[in-house]
Amino acid sequence: MKFVIVTILFVTISNTTGVYDQNSTVKEIDVLRQIINQETLIRLALVKDVRSLVDEVSSMNRTMTSTETMTSTLQHTVETMKRQLNILTQENKKIARNYQKSILEFDQKLTSLSENVTSIHQYLKNMYWQDLRRDVDCEGLYNSGHRQSGVFRINPYGNESQINVYCDMKMNGGGWTAIQKRKRGAVEFNRTWSEYKEGFGDPQDSYWIGNDVIHHLTKGRNSTLYVSITLPNDTVLYEMYGQFSISDEEDKYRLFLGEWVDGTLGDGMLHTGKEYADLSGMYFSTPDRDNDNGNIDCAVKEQGGWWFNNCHQAYLNGPWSESWTNPWVPAGLYHYTDVKETLMMIHPH
The missing domain is CATH 3.90.215.10 (Gamma Fibrinogen, chain A, domain 1)
Known part of the structure; x- marks a missing residue:
């Protein structure tokens, strides 16, 4: 764009003055070349910057994609853990119920055993005293x-x-x-x-x-x-x-x-x-x-x-x-x- 404007400007100036000497023309051309070179450098820099931005965007896209993948994986893991926790909770409740039932049954058996021991103790005590009375001589x-x-x-x-x-x-x-x-x-x-x-x-x-x-x-x-x-x-x-x-x-x-x-x-x-x-x-x-x-x-x-x-x-x-x-x-x-x-x-x- 800048090159076109310079060319038009050069032509316009030429038409207006009508005469340029050769030295002036050469100088002007050199100026234009410098401008064009600068423009080219600027364009190259812009292209480089754009490419860099494109790379950064691509990298960010990849990062976002990876993050999304990780997030999805984490969500899946969390859901899996929730399901496992729920299963464990249910199993623990079942174990607790069975444990309470076992404790109750054990307590009942212990009570029964205690009663039996008391009965046996009394029986042996009676037998012991019978033996003592019998074995007086x-x-x-x-x-x-x-x-x-x-x-x-x-x-x-x-x-x-x-x-x-x-x-x-x-x-x-x-x-x-x-x-x-x-x-x-x-x-x-x-x-x-x-x-x-x-x-x-x-x-x-x-x-x-x-x-x-x-x-x-x-x-x-x-x-x-x-x-x-x-x-x-x-x-x-x-x-x-x-x-x-x-x-x-x-x-x-x-x-x-x-x-x-x-x-x-x-x-x-x-x-x-x-x-x-x-x-x-x-x-x-x-x-x-x-x-x-x-x-x-x-x-x-x-x-x-x-x-x-x-x-x-x-x-x-x-x-x-x-x-x-x-x-x-x-x-x-x-x-x-x-x-x-x-x-x-x-x-x-």
Whole structure:
């Protein structure tokens, strides 16, 4: 456009002046060339700028297209996540309902189980107390089916205080409870009042069951007393009394003996023919508790506990030494060397 205008202007000037010299014309042409060159440069710059703008627009279009694609992808992802979240929410609700149902069922089962445990506990408790009442002595154990002699636990007090005792399940129908048992002096019997009260020794070998236990086993019951002495040659001599019991500690464990039955030892406790030697009605004495009828302290002299009168013709708790005299006079047993074992057992009837 600018070139045309310059040409027209040049022609017009030429027509007006009519004459141009050659130098002027050359100069003018040079000017025009410069103008044209500048115009060309401007056009080239404009084309470059336009191309650059076109590139930028194309780039922006591509960017927008990419952005739109990303936006579309993100929207699709969001929609997918929404659907998945909705599915998870529904599943969680279902799980929560099932969990609540399971908790309720578990709670019901737990309640039922607790009731069953309570019932079983009560049943076992009843059975336990029945066993305790039944196994008050060896007779109860025998009635429970025990047939082998040995050490068992019994409950003479009717509560949870069980003790170990020796039970003879063979002799005379079985169910005999040993209250005294000695073998060759294995256990010292020169003991205090408290020790004779509580009991001492080992039921399997040698022991005294305890005066409290003897009282609880015999109070309010008819019991038979069996006494035996094994000689050094293993001969067993015995004596049996149809009534035997002792009182409580407050009454000093007084001995009540009656109804001699039979035996091979001879009566050395009930009707001895010696007033000083009959033992029924006598209090129990120990070296630290003198309750006998004599002027001397029989328990100190005889070094052990017994139902001394003044003093005795039968005494099974003496020291296994020369100090033990007259274990059982009616049988001719005057020294500890005459005795290998002793045994005192009771049985309710």
